Amino acid sequence: MKLKEWLAPFVYLASNWISLIGVVLVTTASVLWLFLLPTSFSGHGGDPYIGILQFMALPGVFFAGLGLIPAGIWLFKKRNRNMLPAVFPPLDFDNARFRRLLAFLGATTAANVIIGGTLIYKAVTYMESVSFCGQTCHVVMKPEFTAYQNSPHSRVECVSCHIGPGANWFVKSKISGSWQVISVTLNLYPRPIPTPIENLRPARETCEVCHWPQKYGGDRIRVFNNFSDDEQTKRTQSVLLMHIGGGNGYEGIHGAHMGPGVQVRYAHTDKQRQKIPWVAYTGRDGRTFVFKADGYKDDGPGQLDVRTMDCMDCHNRPSHTYELPERALNRAMADGQMDLSLPYVRKVALETIKQEYKTTEESEREIPARFSAYYQKNYPQVYAGRRDAVERSARAVLGVYAKNVFPEMRVTWGAYPNNLGHTDFDGCFRCHDERPSAQGGRTIPSDCETCHKTLAQEEESPKILAELGLEHHK
Ligand code: HEC
Ligand code: HEC
Ligand code: HEC
Ligand code: HEC
Ligand code: HEC
Incomplete structure (x- = not known):
């Protein structure tokens, strides 16, 4: 009885729109947070960016709601200073006003949980995909994503190496992942992204899921x-x-x-x-x-x-295997991407890709043009007779550059030693x-x-x- 009497004025005062929105935010955030809780303990890989929801967004909503409740009460009291009743309506189910209030809170919270739950489910499924890791932060991760696609691990998900199995690292990586997304949003991240990664999970726990020591040998x-x-x-x-x-x-x-x-x-x-x-x-x-x-x-x-x-x-x-210009060209030439019968083809290619280009756009324009221009000027007959070969090789030269140099991220030749x-x-x-x-x-x-x-x-x-x-x- 005591508690009810004590609560009665509070409930009365909180029955204003601002406080009610606060209450609904608090209940919604709590329920959704509880829903997400098992993912922290399941040990399932998952994605660090879910951490934004669980460790930042939902707590943010929770505390925002918590703040709205007293703010609403304060405003309500200020506005109705002279009209507050002497005795507050009692908190029992005979009180229609109280019944309506509970029904309202129950219904809005349930609706919010359904809507929020669906959104979170969609977001979680999306965020676990490779395309999210590699492409959402397109410019930032472009070097790693491009190099990854050309590596023996191009079918291994980012999270297999960057998080691996187990609850402990899942939470750790979620928290640092949350910070990463914020620093990207606010443009605080360093270019190029520094390596080695601090706190990367010990390799034996991640790599050895697929490469066990008894296997490699000889x-x-x-x-x-x-x-x-x-x-x-x-x-x-x-x-x-x-x-x-x-x-x-x-x-x-x-x-x-x-x-x-x-x-x-x-x-x-x-x-x-x-x-x-x-x-x-x-x-x-x-x-x-x-x-x-x-x-x-x-x-x-x-x-x-x-x-x-x-x-x-x-x-x-x-997985992010960047190469020096000579090695990268050797690979493209061995793969038959360039016409080896063009005179001085490797020398011209090397000189072209070692130049500095300020943006990706500039490199896409300049590299094929410079390469072709060399033949146009010095070997006009070759150029006239075998233009196809020149242009195909020019595209391959650009390809070599584009796999290894990312001007926007200041990733230049040799930025990441192997x-x-x-x-x-x-x-x-x-x-x-x-x-x-x-x-x-x-x-x-x-x-x-x-x-x-x-x-x-x-x-x-x-x-x-x-x-x-x-x-x-x-
Ligand atoms: C086969 C394991 C593996 C996979 C798969 C993988 N990474 Fe990495 N990643 C690494 C290692 C190892 C490092 C470097 C760690 C070091 O030197 O400390 C690294 C480094 C990075 C860095 C820091 C910059 C750098 O190049 O050193 C970023 C950013 C990154 N990875 C993003 C990604 C993204 C995005 C994906 C998926 C598209 C991905 N990684 C997939 C193993 C992997
Ligand atoms: C001292 C350096 C060193 C360490 C430490 C090391 N490796 Fe290697 N690993 C190599 C070298 C060198 C090669 C051969 C590369 C080549 O053929 O060019 C290799 C090859 C491999 C291969 C390919 C094997 C094959 O048959 O083609 C795998 C897989 C591999 N390492 C996994 C691992 C894993 C997992 C660990 C950690 C438990 C590890 N390595 C630790 C140096 C190392
Ligand atoms: C989810 C499974 C998976 C994980 C985790 C994984 N790898 Fe691999 N790794 C592969 C597969 C698949 C290949 C490709 C085998 C092939 O192409 O024949 C491969 C190939 C390799 C090779 C041989 C590359 C070559 O040139 O042939 C090395 C070296 C290697 N991995 C090292 C690592 C290291 C170091 C880690 C930890 C950072 C790691 N892997 C984590 C699946 C994995
Ligand atoms: C500590 C181990 C180690 C020693 C000592 C060593 N090498 Fe190597 N060497 C390697 C590894 C590992 C690679 C393969 C790198 C790769 O997989 O890309 C390599 C690659 C090479 C290559 C091929 C490189 C290329 O890109 O064409 C040559 C040539 C070579 N070594 C010569 C030598 C010579 C000559 C010596 C003696 C001065 C020597 N190595 C000593 C580990 C070693
Ligand atoms: C952090 C230092 C370090 C690095 C980097 C390193 N090693 Fe070693 N390596 C050692 C030490 C220490 C020994 C043991 C020397 C001894 O037996 O007294 C050793 C021993 C070896 C041996 C056995 C030598 C023998 O005669 O018994 C081989 C083979 C070897 N390393 C290959 C490599 C290759 C290949 C790489 C590069 C991919 C590499 N190591 C990188 C420290 C290193």
Whole structure:
């Protein structure tokens, strides 16, 4: 009885439009929030942007509603200062006014929940799709989306690597995802998007959903094509037998860093983790060796950031694989996208794509025009006779540029180093530079046979490919 009496004036005063809207907002937000709650615990991948709803939009509605209630009461009191009843109508179901109020609140809340629930369901399904991640923030994500479409992971959803399974990371990524969307909306994000991503989920939990360590193993033949810049383009090939190793053992590249019990920790002086002066290696016998770069004085990592090596330290570009101009052109030429019989085709292409273009639009206009203009001016007969070949090649040259350079996001050649290898970026040689261990007796080796057997290096027709029946290998 006490409570009812105490509440009566409150209910009376709150029966104004502003407060009622507030009450309905509060109830709607609460019910919808409860509906969404299970998605946080289901462990299902999902999308960080749902977090905007759950952790920002709905709480926002809730608190806005909560604010409207006293605001309405205050306004109502101010306006009706002299007309407030001495005794407030009682809160029981004989009171028609109170019945109407409850019915009104019930009906509007139910309607809101149905409408809001449908909208949220639609939004959630949409936001889980690749097209949302890659295209909604079109300009921002264009570099990653484009590179992704040309990668071996083009059929793997963004969320498989960026979130992975489990409730804990789902909520974490939702909160950081919410912030990302806000920074995009308010134009606060840095260009290019910095890498590495802070707080990316540990690779072993995401990558190993699909690539389990027992599977990758053994040696693998890799063929690298290179084309010359001469008047008559020549192709040379390098053939490597990569010692990928792994399995459950300690063999090869994977086994050496990822074998059972093996741990490699390292300290880096730059954010991109390209300069590594200190490495600690713990082997399967539990003994630890420390390797220091030339000139590094400390015994420990000192103030530097330390990281435990995982898949991402080598495969940092599994999906957003940008290339340097030479490598990207080699690939397009090996794929037959360009006419190799055009004189100086690679040289002209290289010069064209290495120019700076201020916008994508400018590059789309200028690159094909410049490439064609070269032949028009210097080889008018070639241009006249084989215009098709020139124009087809010009389009391929633009394609190479468009896959790797995004002027609007300030992603230029080499903005995102690839750590797999050592020819384009330091990669493996960040550590593998013969630095000795502090205890003596071992080094991080850089001998050319450590990681791959070089079966052919820059040869025009490698004998090994003929022997394997792969001479037409691209
Ligand atoms: C195969 C796993 C994988 C998939 C699939 C994937 N990413 Fe990534 N992504 C990564 C890794 C690894 C990094 C770099 C992490 C690092 O260096 O710390 C990254 C980095 C990024 C970055 C930071 C900028 C950069 O290039 O380093 C953005 C933005 C990004 N990804 C967006 C996306 C979008 C959008 C999709 C889907 C279209 C997607 N990713 C799909 C693994 C993946
Ligand atoms: C959802 C499954 C899935 C996840 C998660 C995933 N991958 Fe893959 N990965 C694939 C598929 C599918 C291929 C393509 C196999 C093919 O083309 O033969 C592939 C191919 C690869 C390759 C071989 C590329 C080549 O040149 O042939 C590497 C390396 C790789 N993934 C590394 C990673 C790393 C590192 C991660 C974690 C950041 C990761 N993957 C996460 C499914 C996945
Ligand atoms: C020390 C660097 C390094 C680390 C760490 C590493 N990899 Fe690799 N991985 C390589 C290299 C190098 C290759 C061969 C690339 C090539 O053939 O050009 C490779 C190849 C692969 C392939 C392709 C295998 C094939 O048969 O074609 C997959 C898949 C892969 N890695 C997944 C992973 C996963 C998952 C992890 C983390 C558990 C991981 N790697 C950790 C360096 C590394
Ligand atoms: C963060 C430093 C670091 C990076 C980066 C790194 N490694 Fe290593 N690697 C080591 C350490 C430490 C050892 C162990 C050296 C020892 O046994 O004393 C090692 C050992 C190896 C071994 C075994 C060598 C042997 O003779 O037993 C291979 C193979 C190897 N690494 C390949 C690679 C490849 C390929 C890459 C690049 C894709 C790479 N590593 C990148 C630190 C690194
Ligand atoms: C620490 C491991 C490691 C060592 C040591 C190493 N390589 Fe490599 N090398 C790699 C990896 C990994 C790749 C493949 C990169 C990729 O998949 O794109 C590679 C690629 C290459 C390529 C092909 C590159 C291209 O783009 O054409 C050549 C040639 C090569 N290495 C030569 C050498 C020579 C010569 C040495 C000795 C000075 C050497 N490597 C030492 C790991 C190593």
